[in-house]
Amino acid sequence: MAELVLAAVTPHNPLLWRAISDPVPDDLKPIQANFARIREAVASHEIDVLVVIGTDHVRQFFYDNSPAFAIGKADTYHGTWENEVRTFGMEYAELTGHRELADQIAGRSVQPDAIDFSVSLEWRLDHAFVIPLQYVRPELDIPVVPIHANASMPPVPSVRRFVALGEHLRRSIEAWDSDARVGILTSGHMANDVGGPRTFAGSPDPEFDAAAAGWMRDGDLEGAIRVCSDFDRLTEAGCMTYQYLNAVAALAAMGRPADHVDVPESRFSTSPFFLWRTR
Amino acid sequence: MSKYMVDKFIRAVELGDATVAEYVADPPAFVERWLAGGGGDATGPTDDRVLTEAEQAAFGARDFGALYALGAHPYLLWHFIEAVYEHEYTEGFGWRELVERYRAAVAPQGLVDYIP
Numbered sequence: 001m002a003e004l005v006l007a008a009v010t011p012h013n014p015l016l017w018r019a020i021s022d023p024v025p026d027d028l029k030p031i032q033a034n035f036a037r038i039r040e041a042v043a044s045h046e047i048d049v050l051v052v053i054g055t056d057h058v059r060q061f062f063y064d065n066s067p068a069f070a071i072g073k074a075d076t077y078h079g080t081w082e083n084e085v086r087t088f089g090m091e092y093a094e095l096t097g098h099r100e101l102a103d104q105i106a107g108r109s110v111q112p113d114a115i116d117f118s119v120s121l122e123w124r125l126d127h128a129f130v131i132p133l134q135y136v137r138p139e140l141d142i143p144v145v146p147i148h149a150n151a152s153m154p155p156v157p158s159v160r161r162f163v164a165l166g167e168h169l170r171r172s173i174e175a176w177d178s179d180a181r182v183g184i185l186t187s188g189h190m191a192n193d194v195g196g197p198r199t200f201a202g203s204p205d206p207e208f209d210a211a212a213a214g215w216m217r218d219g220d221l222e223g224a225i226r227v228c229s230d231f232d233r234l235t236e237a238g239c240m241t242y243q244y245l246n247a248v249a250a251l252a253a254m255g256r257p258a259d260h261v262d263v264p265e266s267r268f269s270t271s272p273f274f275l276w277r278t279r
Numbered sequence: 280m281s282k283y284m285v286d287k288f289i290r291a292v293e294l295g296d297a298t299v300a301e302y303v304a305d306p307p308a309f310v311e312r313w314l315a316g317g318g319g320d321a322t323g324p325t326d327d328r329v330l331t332e333a334e335q336a337a338f339g340a341r342d343f344g345a346l347y348a349l350g351a352h353p354y355l356l357w358h359f360i361e362a363v364y365e366h367e368y369t370e371g372f373g374w375r376e377l378v379e380r381y382r383a384a385v386a387p388q389g390l391v392d393y394i395p
Contacts, residue, residue: 057354058352058354058355062286062287063286063287063395082295083362086296086299087361152354194353195354195358195385198382199357201382
């Protein structure tokens with residue numbers, strides 16, 4: 001049977017792409033070091049497939065066709081978008097998909113009981129997927145199964161559905177008739193406001209950030225569920241804070257405290273780095 | 280449908296370099312062409328394009344405070360404004376100044392309802 005050997009949470013802030021360059025500014029050095037730590041963990045765990053959970057930023061999915069959760073079943077994916085190359089200086093990327101694991105997770109004929117997915121066989125992945133991969137596996141040589149979780153276009157899925165997503169990922173990976181070693185890479189934010197009244201003004205809610213790091217450090221899934229069940233509370237912490245729930249999915253998948261928790265402050269607010277490892 | 284159309288317009292402009300350049304060259308003319316179906320992304324499931332007079336005026340004037348008040352999606356709006364104004368960055372006016380100007384325009388309005 002396949003094995004879930006690692007899970008990691010990173011930021012996907014695309015502004016880092018221009019900012020982390022030699023010489024690296026002091027406030028970004030801890031972010032660079034954390035990406036390096038996770039890059040080393042991915043390499044040492046000899047991962048065959050990465051399930052990458054991210055939130056498309058109203059690029060691939062818009063209000064005309066917005067799924068709560070979508071899973072990629074394509075053989076290959078393009079990344080990224082013209083506007084992200086323009087605005088962030090990102091590079092276009094080509095990624096290989098992993099259809100067999102995608103089918104295992106989504107079901108080929110009937111949706112799993114725990115959670116349902118839209119499927120996509122033509123998907124241009126935005127920075128939520130490309131940025132974490134480019135930092136933790138710059139070779140881009142590990143096949144991926146991308147999963148989009150809507151955190152931008154309310155109504156958004158409840159935190160309990162993110163928990164169901166994580167638990168379902170573990171079950172379906174462990175039930176997969178394969179000797180593959182699988183990793184989960186998720187990304188998002190702590191408190192974060194883009195386009196709201198506190199845009200790029202440091203962390204909009206340090207109290208939320210501290211609690212959100214604590215849930216990962218303590219393996220406190222119930223604590224995360226309790227606070228993150230309140231949409232208004234998360235919105236008060238910043239209009240894009242809901243992406244934190246991708247980290248909750250990773251916690252649910254691993255079912256234990258993270259082995260590494262660091263949330264460095266920088267000019268761009270607070271960056272989450274959580275890692276569960278088995279080696 | 281109005282907030283939806285505001286977001287649809289923003290997205291039609293911001294996703295492509297060519298559409299940003301066309302909009303920046305003459306915002307009111309681009310708005311007019313888009314409403315007539317002749318500009319922006321025409322690949323969506325419908326081609327209905329309706330903006331109120333206030334929305335048309337805000338896009339024509341690149342007025343981010345007004346667009347925020349009208350319920351534009353904050354994330355989309357910020358990146359739209361960034362794309363539209365970066366053509367005008369000079370030694371005395373750059374990204375940081377744009378952030379400050381943007382925040383000053385939207386902060387007094389607090390959290391607005393941006394859900395279509």
